Amino acid sequence: MDYFLTEEQQMIRDLAKEIADEKVMPVRAELDEKEEFPWDIMKTLAQSDFMGIYIPEEYGGMGKGGFEFSLAVEELSRACLGVSTSYAANALGTYPILLYGSEAQKKKYLPEIASGQRLVAFGLTEANAGSDAAGVQTTAKLEGNEYVLNGTKQWITNGGEAEIYTIIAMTDKNKGARGASAFIVEKGTPGFTFGKKENKLGIRASSTRELVFENCRIPKENLISKEGMGFIVAMKTLDKSRTGVGAQGVGVAQGAFDAAANYARERHQFGQPVISFQAVQHMLADMATQIEAARALVYSVAKYVDSGMKDVSKESAMAKLFATDVAMKVTIDAVQVMGGAGYMREYPVEKMMRDAKILQIYEGTNQIQRNVIGQALIKETARKKD
Amino acid sequence: MNIIVCIKQVPDTAEIRINPETNTLMREGVPSIINPFDLHALEAGIKIKEQLGGKVLVLTMGPPQAETALREAISIGADEAVLLSDRAFAGSDTWATSYILAQAVRKLGADIIFCGKQAIDGDTAQVGPETAEFLGIPHISYVIKIEEIKDNYIRVQRLMDEGYDIVESGLPVLLTVVKELNQPRMPSLKGKMAAKKAEIKKMGQAEIEADENNIGLKGSPTQVKNIFAPQVKTERKMLAGAPEEQVDALIAELRGIKCL
Numbered sequence: 001m002d003y004f005l006t007e008e009q010q011m012i013r014d015l016a017k018e019i020a021d022e023k024v025m026p027v028r029a030e031l032d033e034k035e036e037f038p039w040d041i042m043k044t045l046a047q048s049d050f051m052g053i054y055i056p057e058e059y060g061g062m063g064k065g066g067f068e069f070s071l072a073v074e075e076l077s078r079a080c081l082g083v084s085t086s087y088a089a090n091a092l093g094t095y096p097i098l099l100y101g102s103e104a105q106k107k108k109y110l111p112e113i114a115s116g117q118r119l120v121a122f123g124l125t126e127a128n129a130g131s132d133a134a135g136v137q138t139t140a141k142l143e144g145n146e147y148v149l150n151g152t153k154q155w156i157t158n159g160g161e162a163e164i165y166t167i168i169a170m171t172d173k174n175k176g177a178r179g180a181s182a183f184i185v186e187k188g189t190p191g192f193t194f195g196k197k198e199n200k201l202g203i204r205a206s207s208t209r210e211l212v213f214e215n216c217r218i219p220k221e222n223l224i225s226k227e228g229m230g231f232i233v234a235m236k237t238l239d240k241s242r243t244g245v246g247a248q249g250v251g252v253a254q255g256a257f258d259a260a261a262n263y264a265r266e267r268h269q270f271g272q273p274v275i276s277f278q279a280v281q282h283m284l285a286d287m288a289t290q291i292e293a294a295r296a297l298v299y300s301v302a303k304y305v306d307s308g309m310k311d312v313s314k315e316s317a318m319a320k321l322f323a324t325d326v327a328m329k330v331t332i333d334a335v336q337v338m339g340g341a342g343y344m345r346e347y348p349v350e351k352m353m354r355d356a357k358i359l360q361i362y363e364g365t366n367q368i369q370r371n372v373i374g375q376a377l378i379k380e381t382a383r384k385k386d
Numbered sequence: 387m388n389i390i391v392c393i394k395q396v397p398d399t400a401e402i403r404i405n406p407e408t409n410t411l412m413r414e415g416v417p418s419i420i421n422p423f424d425l426h427a428l429e430a431g432i433k434i435k436e437q438l439g440g441k442v443l444v445l446t447m448g449p450p451q452a453e454t455a456l457r458e459a460i461s462i463g464a465d466e467a468v469l470l471s472d473r474a475f476a477g478s479d480t481w482a483t484s485y486i487l488a489q490a491v492r493k494l495g496a497d498i499i500f501c502g503k504q505a506i507d508g509d510t511a512q513v514g515p516e517t518a519e520f521l522g523i524p525h526i527s528y529v530i531k532i533e534e535i536k537d538n539y540i541r542v543q544r545l546m547d548e549g550y551d552i553v554e555s556g557l558p559v560l561l562t563v564v565k566e567l568n569q570p571r572m573p574s575l576k577g578k579m580a581a582k583k584a585e586i587k588k589m590g591q592a593e594i595e596a597d598e599n600n601i602g603l604k605g606s607p608t609q610v611k612n613i614f615a616p617q618v619k620t621e622r623k624m625l626a627g628a629p630e631e632q633v634d635a636l637i638a639e640l641r642g643i644k645c646l
Contacts, residue, residue, distance in 0.1 A: 011578050019572055049575035062575055 001292055003299055005071075012053065012068050016075035019044055024079035031082060031205035032351050037161050038083050038205050045087060046116020054091060055098065059110035065306035066240060070247035070298060077251025078258075081355035082205030084251065086119075088244045089157035089206070092363070093120030095237040096166040096182050100225040105184065109164060121158035123167040123211050124234055126151065131368045133168070133234055134177035138213060140169040145220045147171075147183060149213040152195065157362075159209030160194045163187040167211070168234050171227045180230030184222040191216030202354035238363060239316050243305055245363050246298040246319035249327035249356070253291045256334035256352045260284065263338045263347070274337075283337055287330045294323040314376035321369040324359035331356040387440035389431040390496040391464065392487055392517070393424040395448050395455035396507040420455045423502025425462075425570040426563050431500050432463040433568065434535060441465040443494060447475060447486055453586050461573035461581040468494065472590035477603035480512040486601055487513065488520030489594040498540070499560040503528055514562035525560040526553045530567055 005013065023044050031038055045051060054069045055061025062068070069091060076084035094113050097105055112118045129135035138151025149169055156165075165185045172179035185192055195210025224233055261284055264275035274280050301319035305312045331353040335342035342349045360366045397416045405412050420428075431442045444459040446452050447470040456467035470490055478486060491499060499521075501514035511527070518525030530550055531543040538557050543550040545564050573581075591601065599605055623639070625632045640646040 008579070012575060015573060015575060015578065023572070044572055047574060048572050049577075053575070 001295075003295075008064070009068055009071060012064070013071045013075060015048060016050065016072040017078075019048065019050075020075050020079035024076065024083050028080040028083070028205070028348070029345070029351070031080065033204075033345075035199070035204045037207045038080075038086060039161075041083055042086060042116065042119065050087070051090060051116035052110075052114025055094070055110055055114040059106055060114040061110070065302070066243055067299065067302035067306050070243055070302045073244050073247040074251040074254070074295075074298075077248040078255040080205060081248060081252050081352070081358075082203040084248055085203045085206040085358070086158060086161075088241070088248065089122065090120050090162075091244060092237065092241045093122040093158065093162065093164065093166050095240050096122070096224050096233050097184065099236055099240070100182065100229065100233050101184075102221075102224075104221070105224065109184065113164065118164050119158055119162040120164045120166065121156055121162035122237065123153040123156050123159075123165055125155050126153055130155075131365060133231060134180070136168055136170055136180055136230075138167070138169040139173065140171050140181060140183060142171070142220065143217075146217045147220060147223065149183070149185065149191070149216040149218065151213050153211040153213075154195075155198065155208055156211050157206055157208055159207055159211055160197065161207045165192075165211065166224065167213075168230045169213075171230075175228065177231040178228050180234070181227045182224035182230045182233040183218060184224060185213075185216065185218055189216055189218060201357060202351070203358050235313075239312050240305065241363060242316040242320040242369075243298055243302040245359060246294070246301070246316075246323035249320075249323035249325075249359050250291060250295045250298055252352050252356050252359070253287070253294065253323075253327045253330035256331040256349050256356075257284070257287050257291060259347065259349050259352075260287070260334035260337040260342070263341060267338075267341070280337060283333050287333055290326045290330060294326040298323050311376075314373050317364070317369040317372040317376075320363065321366050321373070324356075325366060327356040327359050387434060387438045387498065388496045389434060389440060389442045390491055390494060390499045391424070391428045391431045391442060391444050391459070392499065392501045392514070393428065393444055393446050393455060393459060394421045394502075394505045394507075395419070395446065395452045396421045396505055399506055418451070418454065420458055421502050421505045421507075423504060423506070423563065423565065425502075426565055426567050427500035427502045427561075428459055428462060428464065429568045429570040430529075430532065430561070430563055431498070432571070434498065434532075435463075435465075438535070440497075443468060443496075445487065445490060445494070446470065447478070447483060447490075456586055457581040457584065458573070460584050461577040462571060463574070463577055466587070467584065468587045468589055470589050470594065474591045474596075474598065474602050477606060478601055479606035479608035480508070480510050480516060481607055482601050482605040484513050484516030485520050485605065486594065486596055487517045489596045490589060491517070491521060493589070493594055497557045498535075499558070501560065501562045503562045503564050511562070514560060518560035521558075521560070523558050523560060524555045525562070526555060527562040529561045529563045532561075532567070 023041050050072055052061030053064050057063035073084050073088050076087055097109055113120055126137055140147045140149050167183045167185050168180055170179050171181040191214050193212045195212050198208040264280050265273050267274045298319045301315045304315055334349045335353050338349055341347050395418050398419045401416050403412050435442050442464045443466040444456055444464040445468050450471055453469055460467055470486055504511035515525050515527055526542055526544055528545040529542045530545040533541045541554045544553050625635045
């Protein structure tokens with residue numbers, strides 16, 4: 001379907017597609033097999049200006065919005081979700097600085113993020129915190145001109161590979177969520193090390209690691225916004241990034257559909273291509289319809305978020321929830337359409353199915369997304385009664 | 387460092403089909419691309435600019451539509467582009483083309499000129515070296531590695547059948563490059579936007595002060611009579627008998643086909 005993209009938006013999508021086809025597709029199986037971080041692809045994306053699509057021009061970016069970023073994410077996800085996760089996690093780590101950073105912080109960090117010189121990661125999740133963001137146990141204590149960080153973050157995407165980390169830590173444990181603050185920590189700071197690298201079901205090209213802070217001292221000016229703002233910084237960051245996860249869902253579903261439809265045309269049974277059987281056609285028809293519905297929702301929400309609306313939690317949760325559920329269903333069905341071939345590593349869809357599962361889990365499980373939507377509905381209904 | 391990269395717009399041979407009746411190329415609807423070797427030349431030029439500063443100018447001779455190739459080169463990282471286009475240039479062979487390119491380079495000025503080792507349509511590998519001859523400057527062909535470059539000095543590796551030569555030269559110099567030299571980069575978004583707006587400078591016979599007797603069909607010593615795929619005829623005859631008899635028979639055979 002034609003979404004009437006502007007010339008620049010088409011340019012972004014087409015170049016992302018070119019990179020996905022030429023640089024990602026030929027290596028995706030190997031990256032998955034070897035669980036190797038896609039540095040070459042990250043460098044290509046940096047050189048082609050993709051790291052700063054959503055960063056304002058004054059900081060060296062392209063000055064575009066989340067919608068343009070989503071177009072790039074979708075195309076990369078069509079080829080490999082492991083690659084697009086590494087790419088999108090960079091934005092997740094950048095949003096706290098972009099949304100709440102001081103002018104000095106923006107000037108210091110955004111240009112090198114936009115140019116792709118340094119990768120970024122976002123650190124919220126811990127052994128006892130994730131969906132429950134208030135359960136963060138990592139602490140940051142002000143001592144003179146420095147904050148001292150202690151604690152362990154887990155399952156951090158781009159962990160170890162990134163050089164800039166935006167970290168949520170408690171500055172006042174007694175205040176619960178209101179006692180959390182956001183910080184910038186650079187790789188190489190004494191007391192900041194990396195724990196084990198996870199061995200994952202899918203998105204194996206992306207790096208997922210523990211971050212360990214042991215009396216890690218950072219300058220006071222690395223505090224993002226004010227003490228106590230950490231929870232809000234995290235929530236607003238996730239509001240911004242969720243449509244990107246939705247775009248990942250649309251992309252991987254499209255990739256799986258393309259592979260399945262092609263195969264169904266080539267595979268013959270009972271003397272005819274299997275695509276000529278209604279049983280297969282109906283599956284493909286459902287898949288294509290679900291993908292298009294997901295894409296329409298993700299695009300609309302991305303534009304809505306870019307319009308500067310204040311509260312976008314409900315809509316961004318809807319886009320993430322719907323598109324990633326579609327991704328899971330479509331990738332499973334793509335394996336089914338391809339039958340035995342779909343189950344084999346020689347074909348790309350089994351990887352897509354493994355990869356897609358994370359989309360229903362990370363950046364807020366889809367159960368949490370339903371909570372977010374539910375909470376917003378309660379507020380809306382209450383307002384209508386007044 | 388003033389760097390000129392010569393490129394050629396060629397039909398994408400991966401997309402070409404052959405007319406089964408006439409055995410000729412079906413060019414209709416075949417997309418045009420930058421000659422793949424020239425992308426390596428462009429990458430080499432951009433890398434040197436990034437290292438030493440200066441500018442990269444892409445130069446091509448061709449019909450007006452060759453502008454597309456120049457804009458693509460800008461999207462990849464070239465700073466400026468010049469299109470050599472003139473009816474008087476039509477029909478130029480490699481000799482005339484090299485003369486035209488050399489005249490343009492004289493006008494534009496360059497410390498280093500990069501070319502791909504050959505174009506995938508003509509496959510002559512003549513235009514690079516011939517251009518250097520017209521300019522009266524040294525050339526190094528089949529460059530596989532640039533070892534060092536500084537003011538008025540360059541040292542490169544030249545690919546040979548077995549191994550490589552190390553060649554030193556002063557500047558200006560013309561280099562033709564092979565694919566193993568580097569990995570060409572993709573276009574960038576900022577480059578694409580710049581390419582859209584970029585002004586493509588056009589130069590014709592008058593601007594480059596080309597002698598009309600050296601250009602176009604008139605200036606081309608090569609006359610193409612016919613293009614065909616040579617038919618390979620193979621016949622085999624086994625000679626038997628004692629070695630002396632075989633030698634006699636062989637001599638007789640060779641005399642018979644006038645090889646002796």
